[in-house]
Amino acid sequence: MLSGKKVVLRALEREDLKSMHKWQNDEDIMRLARPFPDHVISMVALETEYEKELRGEDTGRRAFIIEEKSTGRSVGFASIRIQKFQRRMTSADIGLALGEKRAWKKGFGTETTRLLLDEMFHQLNLHRAEWWTYAENNASLKLAEKMGFKEDGRLREAVFFDNKFHDIVVLGMLKDEYRHVKS
Numbered sequence: 001m002l003s004g005k006k007v008v009l010r011a012l013e014r015e016d017l018k019s020m021h022k023w024q025n026d027e028d029i030m031r032l033a034r035p036f037p038d039h040v041i042s043m044v045a046l047e048t049e050y051e052k053e054l055r056g057e058d059t060g061r062r063a064f065i066i067e068e069k070s071t072g073r074s075v076g077f078a079s080i081r082i083q084k085f086q087r088r089m090t091s092a093d094i095g096l097a098l099g100e101k102r103a104w105k106k107g108f109g110t111e112t113t114r115l116l117l118d119e120m121f122h123q124l125n126l127h128r129a130e131w132w133t134y135a136e137n138n139a140s141l142k143l144a145e146k147m148g149f150k151e152d153g154r155l156r157e158a159v160f161f162d163n164k165f166h167d168i169v170v171l172g173m174l175k176d177e178y179r180h181v182k183s
């Protein structure tokens with residue numbers, strides 16, 4: 001369990017899939033948070049996606065539930081996904097979404113990101129954190145930049161949804177840069 005002042009990141013359990021199903025079918029939450037244009041996801045698709053994770057057999061991804069510390073209620077989900085296309089595993093993507101809108105803009109995203117970065121750099125000894133988002137996701141970009149991520153590149157018009165193409169922004173942070181941010 002990764003514990004902060006406002007939130008706790010705990011393991012995903014099978015009973016959390018009900019909340020995941022609600023959050024991942026909520027367009028307000030997911031419109032700019034999906035890696036691909038998919039406006040609905042079934043419970044079976046979610047069960048299939050997370051089955052290996054639930055069994056502890058997914059060595060490449062850690063999925064977490066974000067719990068509000070003061071109430072113990074789950075408010076969202078987060079992940080660390082190690083990039084497996086490299087022979088030496090040095091980088092991982094960060095993903096997070098607060099599925100309960102009342103939890104937005106209270107610093108939960110900031111603390112969740114810090115806990116994920118601590119885990120990546122101080123426990124897993126990774127060298128590089130990556131953050132992919134759509135160019136119009138202001139909240140995501142603001143959070144990434146606040147944490148010290150720097151824009152590494154832009155995939156122009158990479159994804160099509162809502163009748164137009166959207167740019168993807170790729171941001172990165174190296175372990176040394178995180179040390180610098182923290183001090």
Ligand SMILES: CC(C)(COP(=O)(O)OP(=O)(O)OC[C@H]1O[C@@H](n2cnc3c(N)ncnc32)[C@H](O)[C@@H]1OP(=O)(O)O)[C@@H](O)C(=O)NCCC(=O)NCCS
Pocket residue numbers: 028029030032033096097098099103104105106107108109110111132133134137138139140142143146
């Ligand atoms: C992105 C998200 C996780 C941010 O979490 P959050 O808890 O609201 O963020 P925080 O309260 O920690 O705020 C972090 C910074 O971002 C800013 N911010 C938050 N929401 C913002 C918004 N909608 N527009 C502009 N800036 C915003 C805050 O002001 C803060 O900056 P500051 O400290 O300089 O004032 C949350 O909006 C969310 O879950 N969105 C839906 C899913 C999503 O898009 N996930 C990201 C996928 S890449």
